[in-house]
Amino acid sequence: MGRPPCCDKSNVKRGIWTAAEDAKLLAYVSKHGVGNWTLVPKKAGLNRCGKSCRLRWTNYLRPDLKHDSFTPQEEEHIINLHEAIGSRWSLIAKLLPGRTDNDVKNYWNTKLKKKLSKMGIDPVTHKPFSQILSDYGNISSLPSIDNQFGFFFKNSNNTFVPKSEPSSGITGLPLGVNTYSNMMMNPIGSDNSTASTLSLGIVAQFQEINQDSVQVQPHFLNEVASSCSSSSSPHATDHQLSSQPIFLCQQSLHEAQITPSSSFNWSEFLLHDPFSSADKLKQEQDFHGTMMSSSSVIPTLAGGSELNLNATTRACDFGSSAINIGGQRNNNLAHDQASSSSMTSFVDTILGQDSEMQAAFPELLDASFDY
DNA sequence: AACTAGAGCAACCGCCAGAGG
DNA sequence: ACCTCTGGCGGTTGCTCTAGT
Numbered sequence: 267m268g269r270p271p272c273c274d275k276s277n278v279k280r281g282i283w284t285a286a287e288d289a290k291l292l293a294y295v296s297k298h299g300v301g302n303w304t305l306v307p308k309k310a311g312l313n314r315c316g317k318s319c320r321l322r323w324t325n326y327l328r329p330d331l332k333h334d335s336f337t338p339q340e341e342e343h344i345i346n347l348h349e350a351i352g353s354r355w356s357l358i359a360k361l362l363p364g365r366t367d368n369d370v371k372n373y374w375n376t377k378l379k380k381k382l383s384k385m386g387i388d389p390v391t392h393k394p395f396s397q398i399l400s401d402y403g404n405i406s407s408l409p410s411i412d413n414q415f416g417f418f419f420k421n422s423n424n425t426f427v428p429k430s431e432p433s434s435g436i437t438g439l440p441l442g443v444n445t446y447s448n449m450m451m452n453p454i455g456s457d458n459s460t461a462s463t464l465s466l467g468i469v470a471q472f473q474e475i476n477q478d479s480v481q482v483q484p485h486f487l488n489e490v491a492s493s494c495s496s497s498s499s500p501h502a503t504d505h506q507l508s509s510q511p512i513f514l515c516q517q518s519l520h521e522a523q524i525t526p527s528s529s530f531n532w533s534e535f536l537l538h539d540p541f542s543s544a545d546k547l548k549q550e551q552d553f554h555g556t557m558m559s560s561s562s563v564i565p566t567l568a569g570g571s572e573l574n575l576n577a578t579t580r581a582c583d584f585g586s587s588a589i590n591i592g593g594q595r596n597n598n599l600a601h602d603q604a605s606s607s608s609m610t611s612f613v614d615t616i617l618g619q620d621s622e623m624q625a626a627f628p629e630l631l632d633a634s635f636d637y
Numbered sequence: 638a639a640c641t642a643g644a645g646c647a648a649c650c651g652c653c654a655g656a657g658g
Numbered sequence: 659a660c661c662t663c664t665g666g667c668g669g670t671t672g673c674t675c676t677a678g679t
Contacts, residue, residue: 282647282673304664319647356667368647375669376645500663576661639678649671656664 279313283322287312291319292327320420325368336373344370345378349392 279287294310300323303316312319336344340362347358353374362370393411463633541605 280649302664317665318648322665325647355667371668373644380644639679642677644663644676645674647671647673650669651667652669653667654665656662658660 277313278315278318279309280315280318283326287314288322288327291322295323295327325366328366330364331366336365340365341373341378344374345382345392346377348374348389 269533283291290310290312291306294306298309300306301321303320305316306312306319307314308315310319314322343362344358347361349356353371355374359365359367359370379389382392386580388394388395391398393401
């Protein structure tokens with residue numbers, strides 16, 4: 267028959283661990299290392315289930331764990347990763363040194379979900395609520411400009427209402443959220459504005475980058491694409507990603523107009539009140555700066571194939587860097603680079619390692635990833 | 638001071654894939 | 659081949675603390 271049960275669950279202690287128990291477990295693991303967890307409680311003199319010991323060790327006692335609060339960079343990273351791969355906490359935690367899946371999961375559930383909701387962003391799809399509504403065809407009858415901006419909040423009746431604060435156009439729009447999928451799902455419309463022209467060029471370049479990138483990093487892009495498109499097409503295939511026209515959805519003129527404002531930085535948004543007047547002013551300035559500098563930004567995106575991996579990294583760098591595709595960084599570029607450089611380089615490192623792995627194990631390229 | 642609601646977090650639950658007998 | 663267990667994972671629960679009334 268099979269193995270004996272790891273413990274008698276009816277006779278093991280449960281609940282909060284005491285300091286003495288922690289000390290015993292710590293002493294044992296420090297001396298013998300982690301091995302068969304079913305043997306650990308017996309050898310360590312603990313009246314606990316092995317599973318409970320493993321959990322206590324991995325979530326609390328491990329010496330490499332951080333026990334301080336999450337940094338803004340980690341916060342941004344979690345959001346971006348969640349947008350890219352969903353609630354795969356163990357994966358996300360592996361990209362956050364010193365954090366456990368439980369830490370990340372708790373932080374998401376207690377703070378980040380609420381934060382996103384307050385910002386008018388659906389924490390599941392990472393899309394503005396307005397876009398979700400429009401996806402369901404409920405927004406077409408609503409008038410003009412407010413509908414662009416995802417500033418829908420739940421009222422006391424638990425229904426979404428637009429924020430009453432007048433919008434100046436681009437102000438406070440958290441459109442960097444889901445930049446990748448916004449580009450896929452919110453292609454530029456048919457107006458003749460500078461913004462639209464700008465974005466058309468960007469989307470075209472993004473399409474080019476995207477196609478090349480599929481050749482370079484299919485596994486990576488598949489993962490991102492399948493996740494980002496989960497709300498509307500949860501089972502998007504590689505074929506859909508690589509060959510389907512980018513202009514998948516008919517979008518309203520209003521939504522087309524806002525695309526250039528995909529100049530958004532999580533750190534800025536999360537750390538500041540998005541509706542404060544100071545931030546509004548700053549964001550307006552950013553937007554104007556973007557528009558003024560856009561013509562010089564676009565050519566930098568039109569690199570050859572050697573650029574594409576990096577460009578894809580930028581585009582799918584699930585965050586501040588992704589905004590670069592949107593014809594922007596703005597006047598705060600230097601500041602942002604300084605503040606997020608460690609995270610960006612970290613992501614670049616991860617992606618670089620991924621590329622190396624792909625090169626070393628080309629058979630992985632043929633593997634299907636069904637999330 | 639007492640009560641309540643919400644936040645934060647540690648721990649448990651249940652499922653799954655893989656491994657051992 | 660089959661059964662059972664382990665280890666790992668994501669989801670959920672429940673306890674503790676704190677702020678508000």
